[in-house]
Amino acid sequence: MTTASTFTDGLDLTALHRSAGDPLLSSMNFLNEIAGRHPDALSLAAGTPYEGFYDVEDVHRALRVFSDHLRTEQGYDEERVRRTLLQYGRTKGIIHELIARQLSVDEGIQVDPEAVLVTTGCQEALFLTLRLLRRDDRDVLLAVTPAYVGVTGAARLLDLPVHPVAEGPDGVDLDDLRRRIGGARAAGLRPRALYVVPDHANPSGIRMPEPVRRDLLDLAEQQDILLLEDNPYGLFPRRGHRLPTLKALDTARRVVHLGSLAKTVFPGVRIGYAVADQPVGSGPYLADLLAKAKSMVTVNTSPIAQAVAGGRLLEHGCSLVRANEREREVYREGLDRIVGGLARRFPDPSASGVRWNSPEGGFFVVVDVPFDVTDAALERSVRDHRVLWTPLHHFYDAAASETGAGVGPLRCLRLSCSALGPEETEEALDRFAAFVRSA
Numbered sequence: 001m002t003t004a005s006t007f008t009d010g011l012d013l014t015a016l017h018r019s020a021g022d023p024l025l026s027s028m029n030f031l032n033e034i035a036g037r038h039p040d041a042l043s044l045a046a047g048t049p050y051e052g053f054y055d056v057e058d059v060h061r062a063l064r065v066f067s068d069h070l071r072t073e074q075g076y077d078e079e080r081v082r083r084t085l086l087q088y089g090r091t092k093g094i095i096h097e098l099i100a101r102q103l104s105v106d107e108g109i110q111v112d113p114e115a116v117l118v119t120t121g122c123q124e125a126l127f128l129t130l131r132l133l134r135r136d137d138r139d140v141l142l143a144v145t146p147a148y149v150g151v152t153g154a155a156r157l158l159d160l161p162v163h164p165v166a167e168g169p170d171g172v173d174l175d176d177l178r179r180r181i182g183g184a185r186a187a188g189l190r191p192r193a194l195y196v197v198p199d200h201a202n203p204s205g206i207r208m209p210e211p212v213r214r215d216l217l218d219l220a221e222q223q224d225i226l227l228l229e230d231n232p233y234g235l236f237p238r239r240g241h242r243l244p245t246l247k248a249l250d251t252a253r254r255v256v257h258l259g260s261l262a263k264t265v266f267p268g269v270r271i272g273y274a275v276a277d278q279p280v281g282s283g284p285y286l287a288d289l290l291a292k293a294k295s296m297v298t299v300n301t302s303p304i305a306q307a308v309a310g311g312r313l314l315e316h317g318c319s320l321v322r323a324n325e326r327e328r329e330v331y332r333e334g335l336d337r338i339v340g341g342l343a344r345r346f347p348d349p350s351a352s353g354v355r356w357n358s359p360e361g362g363f364f365v366v367v368d369v370p371f372d373v374t375d376a377a378l379e380r381s382v383r384d385h386r387v388l389w390t391p392l393h394h395f396y397d398a399a400a401s402e403t404g405a406g407v408g409p410l411r412c413l414r415l416s417c418s419a420l421g422p423e424e425t426e427e428a429l430d431r432f433a434a435f436v437r438s439a
């Protein structure tokens with residue numbers, strides 16, 4: 001007797017998890033794939049950090065600084081230093097105290113280091129948090145939309161529906177949030193948390209004003225939802241001072257704060273973290289339950305990577321603000337260059353129909369254009385003008401739209417200021433302007 005096989009002509013996609021065939025999960029690779037086919041194209045699409053300051057020698061030095069810290073500050077003998085760096089280690093991480101100190105120095109966030117879980121990138125922190133928040137089919141995530149594709153993709157892997165909440169000019173439309181929570185509850189669903197990037201959001205670049213942050217915290221308390229605050233760009237304001245994070249204002253432990261060192265150390269270190277100080281179960285913290293989940297996913301975050309990140313923190317008195325003074329200047333100039341460069345190339349927005357925002361920091365500018373911004377338009381831009389950018393429809397979850405067919409063609413796109421140097425940015429903007437005129 002033979003049993004039915006799902007592997008007669010290779011694996012049947014429909015026999016795999018639904019996410020396997022979901023175009024949403026191809027979104028990140030789509031841009032890489034186009035860039036790979038056109039190596040001479042300049043990228044205003046990539047949100048990758050500027051590489052001009054990177055030096056492999058910094059990695060060796062940071063590793064030495066951290067090892068010396070273990071010997072001199074922590075009093076470890078050589079065997080313990082070796083074990084700490086080279087063995088399996090503590091699931092919650094080995095640089096949790098340094099991260100807690102950095103949050104205190106730079107953000108005014110006072111948190112018990114035991115409530116900090118060090119993860120393999122912010123993405124893992126996000127994934128683990130969503131994992132725990134989905135108990136059954138009734139649970140849904142709210143996300144300020146347009147949203148970073150990493151959150152919608154992670155939710156998709158976990159069968160957690162994402163309900164969009166309008167962003168508005170202030171980073172979250174609180175009336176829409178109230179409506180969405182009410183609507184979900186009326187439909188028998190449990191909205192568990194709102195995902196939000198209050199500082200220089202990806203893709204919109206919008207920063208949430210401080211009074212709106214306070215109102216959002218109040219609303220979260222009234223409505224009994226958590227806030228998942230993702231903060232990879234907060235240390236890069238364009239000018240002036242930074243605003244307090246939601247976590248710094250959070251007196252009721254409503255906020256799970258997700259951090260990434262990808263932009264403030266470098267992406268290859270793959271270090272992120274969750275600050276999850278909510279008391280729960282035998283606890284003491286939500287971070288402990290996230291750690292149990294982590295022990296079944298990545299076991300523990302590479303201690304070598306943590307040591308490099310830890311060394312960088314130690315070199316700058318646990319201040320990433322201090323560590324990133326040059327970077328902050330580069331990104332400030334980059335945003336100025338894009339915003340000013342668009343103004344020079346499209347001096348009369350009402351005639352050209354080309355408009356853009358002027359973000360207060362971060363990496364991204366959103367441009368409205370008078371034509372449909374499809375993936376095919378991007379293909380034309382790369383083929384005929386050798387310039388890449390990101391269509392904004394990638395930041396909308398098709399499954400969450402009323403028809404399930406997506407938002408339809410949008411007339412906006414995202415430019416990033418981070419990856420290219422000054423001359424390349426000017427050249428990329430020339431190519432972009434030529435593309436827009438031709439379209």
Ligand SMILES: Cc1ncc(COP(=O)(O)O)c(C=O)c1O
Pocket residue numbers: 047120121122123124148150197202230232259260261262267270271272
């Ligand atoms: C909003 C947002 N969150 C998280 C991440 C990813 O962070 P990590 O590289 O630490 O996983 C990114 C990267 O682009 C991002 O834009």
